[in-house]
Amino acid sequence: MDKLPQIPSPPGTAFREFRIRVVPFLVFAAVLVATIVLWRRYVGPGSLVGTVQATRSAVVSTVPARVSVLKVHLLDPVGRGQPVAEVVPADTGSADPLSKPIVLVSPIEGFVSFIGHVAGESVLAGDPIVIVSASKPERIIAYQRQPLRLSLRPGMAVEVRARSFGRVAGQGQVLGVGAQMETIPAELLPTRPGAGSAPVEYGQPVVVSLPAGLRVLPGEIVDLRPLPGGP
Incomplete structure (x- = not known):
């Protein structure tokens, strides 16, 4: 028996099938990518947390x-x-x-x-x-919490992002890396709802240069993230 010819679908039907089967996945993927980008850029903390220091x-x-x-x-x-x-x-x-x-x-x-x-x-x-x-800050003191997942070294490029409105950022440079663990200031540790005093936690201190043009105040908390490349 001869095979019957395929009945062509109208363009409107094909578009409706595409809209029902494919468009939801495309929208979901776009929203997921946008959420990840916005979280990393404006909400989520960096790999390191530090404070702006002045003399x-x-x-x-x-x-x-x-x-x-x-x-x-x-x-x-x-x-x-x-x-x-x-x-x-x-x-x-x-x-x-x-x-x-x-x-x-x-x-x-x-x-x-x-x-x-x-x-x-x-x-x-x-x-x-x-x-x-001093009225003008000069550097940033950051701490890497345990476990130490980053291999930091002097000269490495670091993104410094302020926590103020707009989350402005700039590029700094690692000036020095501590050779021993030190106590992390309590204000740099994440808060735990319902907990009393924050437990003592130790981390690796890191000194980072202040990016040119980044307007931050001494004592301000900033998030830091190592950038790819560099020495």
């Missing part, structure tokens, strides 16, 4: 003394070499020239981030009277 310098007296004048207030901007306090050595009966008031100056440019003593208080040698923090 901090303490203004101290080299001898036991009494603070006679405090010239600054908390968060005041100060310049390099600007007087911030005056102290009078405790041994005022000495003929030593140190018995005269000593003017203490800021060693760096920045702002007053801490005041340890006010006028009238006595201080020991080396006791911080004022701490000045």
